[in-house]
Amino acid sequence: MAHLSLPLLGLGEVVFEGKKYSSAAINKKFNWEPIQLKSKEGLALLNGTQFMSAYGVYSLLKAKKISTFMDVVAAISLEAYDGRVEPFNELIHKVRPHNGQFITSRNILKIIEGSEIAAQDKKHVQDPYSFRCIPQVHGASKDVITHVQKVFETEINSVTDNPTIFPEEDEVISAGNFHGQPLAMALDYLGIAIAELGSISERRIYKLIGGTRNLPPFLVSNPGLNSGFMIPQYAAASVVSQNKQLATPCSVDTIDSSNGQEDHVSMGANAATKVARMMDNLEKIVGIELLNAAQALAFRKPLKSSDYIENLIAAYRDEVPFVEQDIEMHLVIQKSIAFVKGKCTEMTIKDFV
Template sequence: MTHLISSAHLTIEKVGEIIYQHDSIELSDDARRRIIRSREYLDNRIEKEENPIYGVTTGFGSLCNVSVSKDQLSQLQVNLIKSHACGVGDRLPNDIVKMMMMLKIQSLSYGYSGCKLDTVQRLVDMFNSDICPVVYEQGSLGASGDLVPLAHLSLPLVGLGEVEMNGELLSGEEMNRRMNWKPIELASKEGLALLNGTQNMSAQAVWALLHAQRLSEWADLIAAMSLDAFDGRIEPFTHAVHAVRPHEGQIETAARIRKALQGSALIGRPKKHVQDPYSFRCVPQVHGAVKDTIRYVRQVVDIEINSATDNPTVCPDEDLIISAGNFHGEPIALPMDYLSIALSELSNISERRIYRLVSGLRDLPSFLVAKPGLNSGFMIAQYTAASVVSLNKSYAVPSSTDNIPSCQDQEDLVSMGANAAIKLRKVVANTERVLAIELFNAAQALDFRRPLVSSPEIMQIHAEYRQVVPFIDTDVVMYPHIEASIQFLNR
């Protein structure tokens, strides 16, 4: 399928659909008109403007007071991209790089950036040809936009940098040769339009939200399986309890657990214990708070990916070129940190349920193995979960509270949103690992309750899971089963 880039609202789900279904994109007629109009307006202003225009006829950052002659404006933009490509660390995954490209195209298509049509079209052509620039994780302060990663994204436009094409690493020059393309000749302001913007942070936030939503849904189902396997009580999930404290996520979670356990022979049987531990009894309150966090972060990121975030902002209708701060990452840096905290808590409560399941309580065997002592069973799977949860807690320390001034103190408060994005991705991956280990444990515990069984929905999940991960009778090498459990959550 082909998605038209336009001013129509772009959803987070649509971005995921385009990337993972390998859809192509195309500039709509309206987007083309907007881009052309913005460029023509900017060219006309440069011709008649006597006063300097930041980043167009001046240097950048603290060099904003240094004027550049008109015959050097193109070289100014190329120099900007070259000098700002200072990335270090691991490469960003290709799916996130493609999200960056798409979101940069989307932002430029609104016609507030002054880019030439051929520049934007080359990004479209690269996207459709599945050409991924090599972009490194580290280097962005998330304030003047994602300068460093977006510089690496932009280098191939002018025949520099590296790309991955058909599984092969190529120079930007070689890419142009194979595609029979000429390097883009950047006009004034174009380098700044390409580098200023929040597309690196936004792409990682979109990726994280897509996974966070999936993990939130799995967390409820896995918790329901653990609750039944632990011989837990259903009363704390009664709607009347949550109606008197009506947080949306809390009500939604309680309803989901009730539905998941409907028809269970285990949940309805008489209980000897009066209460369950918090990790079971407070699932609506904890999982619900995570849902509400995801909902809030989604609203913020939704606005961000439908915005023009470079600088200066070119406004033809108002006859204005304004140097301001739409590239600043603070609006999404704080929510990304918030989401890291929420997902860290989701892994935290999951590990606590794992611990209960292996503790030899409520007629379950110690470490969920028939002959403990000779066999260690699931003892160390809990250790692994605890280790991963501890790591998540360190990653959940906010990046957005830090500030290191840059550019001779011109950029004196930065968001560190790009670092928040890097950590968020790690928290997402770790949370998935912990939930997978909980599923591994919960399925094992549930088998010890036979001949009694859980609800049809939970037993269906259990049956599908048993197609890839067996019941553990005696000690085996465990890590392949943990990996298979992780893959099961990615179905």
Template sequence: MSYNYLPLDRKHTDFQQIKNLLAFDQHVSITFDAHERIIKCRRYLDEKVKGSDALFYGINTGFGFLQNVKIDNTQLEQLQSNLLKSHACGLGEEVPKEIVKLMVMLKIKSLSYGHSGVQIDTVNRLMDMYNNDVLPVIFTQGSLGASGDLAPLSHLSLPLIGLGEVMHEGKKYPASEILKKFDWQPIALQSKEGLALINGTQFMSAYGLHNLIRCHRLLQWANIIAAISFDGFDGILEPLNPNIHAVRPHAGQVNTAATLRRLLNGSAIALQKKSQVQDPYSFRCIPQVHGATEDTIRYVESIFIQEINAVTDNPNIFPDEDLIVSGGNFHGQPLALGLDFLSIAMSELANISERRTYQLISGQRNLPAFLVKNPGLNSGFMIPQYTAAGIVSENKQLCTPASVDSISSSNNQEDHVSMGANAATKCKRVIDNVEKVLAIELLTAVQAIDFRRPLQSSPELEKVITAFREKVSFNETDRILHDDMLAAIEFIKADPQI
């Protein structure tokens, strides 16, 4: 496929395409098929409403509890613009740029199926915004994860009608100012359009995809860092024997054990005679723990790929069947459960990582206490472990599931909600924390390896150690480790090269 743009239509979009979209800074474009389906659906809806006195939810009625209030045909445009303005009630931090980009792309993708009733001008404008780096300012708080991500998607949609704020080339502008710059006229929303724009799970879905991309990278780093710690602690290779994992063949466990064997292959440290019979679980059970997280990531990824290849606004329009059907595809329960599961699984990567850090500084296996010369005069790596422990504890608190909560809204019309938006944003916080804890382990593990010299680890791991030492030097005496920790975090933000 071309790396120039991502085609959007009813064909399946996979995870690699999402990664490429961000990695190669691609543009987006609907296909000819999607263009025709959007026009066909809009034409059908216009004819349906024009020739009938029937009530169609959100098309010629109010919203939520106001579902039975009929709106005059002369006020339908005002109804839709009122919807965007009244529902733009977001608060909190601004959503990061990459997640906003995913939100806009996913909204276009969902509309491209031709079941939402929008006019083609609306979709074209969303594409123009994406491709010209005009990204709405959206806030993290305001969605209950049902009825769609109403508040975040309202902020996403406001610039279509010349309201709200946007980021463009790194600066924030009133949307009206950017419309003038590009000579774009505000979109005159037609019936159903406002509802099509703000119903949907694109906030949750975008966060989920962004989280999953990072999870894949951090899992790779977790295995590499664990392997360095393994040699730093002078661990025993026996628990990585493939026969052990063949009789309990969870895919992630088998894969992790194979990865660790590959990473440690040729290590003089690993091959030297050991004095201990067994290692602590944080070393011996790496395949079982990391592998379970790998399996969870794969499962949650399947949920989100299913979701983004779907129509999630309401009501849904089926021109070929002459149907306008109101349902609940905007309900975020599958995503909320998946995001909570992902948070728990990723939290465990940090949990076991901190335990390895603790073991490395504990003065065992011929390593000095706190991995520093002259401990006592120097505190060495005592306090990075404190920091890791505090972060791991914070993650445990964040892993209380959001999906078990619900609160009634819209005068009890919307009486069960998923809280998937909260699950999404706190999942990102968990993953941010995992990155920090893994970086602390890397900092500690490489220091431990240096106390094993002149013995070498494996050729693969020595490449990582050498690259890391170009960023962070050996700690001879006490210095400000905050700076080293930040450098370690930056180091693992890149994809591993082994």
């Protein structure tokens, strides 16, 4: 907060058009005058939960979008794995009516509607949890996101300054609205939800390369000669493990400062920056799942998936090629991640596909 505020006073540095300048130089360039602080204004610029609120809202908006798009990617994985549709039956979710669970199951059914792959007879009775329990896991994370949204909506419409001035009551009260505990705990909760979305995504990646359900090992036609999609799963597993470690709560930590006056702090700023990093990691994991799912789905031909999925894969193939033999996988992984980011950016903030 101090570094953000310094340029208002003609101090510190700013980045303008990709270059770093002193604030004094920028003020001179635009004929701006530094502001002159009045009583209490300096403290107002520094005190409060604005930093963690801004980071948190940014990550929250991204989480809402990717949690919906992950239903799309999971549906493609389900089709590629020749998964059963019964676990998404509305009857199942009416008797355990968690909102996120219901939303997820309805999304999956809508996405695969009309699929020849889904309609064909299945030899297997049940799918692994990472497919069968998509509504329960994705849904639980959606419910966390909804809870965290309520916390942040309250916070960004609140006064977190100290002391707080009440002009009509002619009161100046020194209290603790600056304390970030409500946000810190909510951000830690959001981090757990993000970690779990990535964890189940990586498990689907792992299943797709396993050489079962009439899919070739590592999703290439000649797996003995080619390592295929083995290494992308390594990459996903690495990033998933990072997120699991980052999911350790920040809000249970505190340290004494200001000669014991500030003896309990929220660590909310650390929680906020941590969650932003976890969101970046989740985008990588989902990009790798989509890369694997699209590759695996091609081995289901001549059967077709739903129009929704076929159209999405057609757009995806304009950006990311089908892999015939070993290539530099880093490049296609990056393209797939960029596709996921682009689709999430395009999405409106909603729960249903």
